[in-house]
Amino acid sequence: MAFLDIEHLEKAFGILRVVKDFNLGIQKGEFVSLLGPSGCGKTTVLRMVAGFETPNSGAIRIDGKDVVNQRPNQRNIGMVFQAYALFPNLTVAQNVGFGLKIKGVGRADQDIRVAEMLRLIGLPDLGNRYPFQLSGGQQQRVALARALAVKPSVLLLDEPLSALDAKIRVSLRTEIREIQQKLGITTIFVTHDQEEALSISDRIVVMNGGIAEQVGAPFEIYNRPNTKFVANFVGTLN
Ligand code: ADP
DSSP: OOSEEEEEEEEEETTEEEEEEEEEEEOTTOEEEEEOOTTSSHHHHHHHHHTSSOOSEEEEEETTEEOTTSOGGGSOEEEEOSSOOSOTTSOHHHHHHHHHHHTTOOHHHHHHHHHHHHHHTTOTTOTTOOGGGSOHHHHHHHHHHHHHHTOOSEEEEESTTTTSOHHHHHHHHHHHHHHHHHHTOEEEEEESOHHHHHHHOSEEEEEETTEEEEEEOHHHHHHSOSSHHHHHHTTSOO
16 A cells, blocks of 8 residues: 555636646656646645645555544655745744754754754755855755654655755755665655656656546556647657
């Protein structure tokens, strides 16, 4: 059985059905991308996994446990958003330690964990800076460290690179993948960028209009697209 299991997930906003019979099983430690054009329902799937949206129907199980009725903070999930989600009035170290503090972790253990996380993201000396003193790429690394500090069982990344310059985007995506593999953390990565998805994923879900058009390893998606939409979107049909 998959570590993260999504079955027959449905979501509508009013009469607009944005996620339609969505099914996906993710193995422990796997890195899966949701790839598709803007508005196809990627973020809505992610928000349902995180607990920020309630599905109309369907199941979401993490490690065998149905989480649909759990609040976000009960789900043990880490999330990184597009950009600018750090607390501006807190230092880098305070941002990274935020979840630990909420959980009631003692000060000494917080400090150890924060230092460990800052080393992991390659910014061991920037704990006393404020977010505005960091580059966009550094801010996103801190956001990743904050998400990972509480040892979540699932990491959700919602277009974490899209606000960055092209060059930083490429180096940071490699870094994210290295950290993900090092920790072996089960990850869902949302992107509209096919090259990004093809370059870092174990598997890709190509979405179109709320539906998973194809699920497969990057080489399968690229070399054997199931539908014209997938072929067009991953750029094999021009
Ligand atoms: P993506 O992440 O692929 O860009 P989203 O999941 O953000 O797509 O959005 C899918 C569709 O659902 C879009 O048409 C969007 O406008 C709509 N939508 C998302 N959130 C809401 C909401 N809270 N209320 C109404 N419509 C929404």
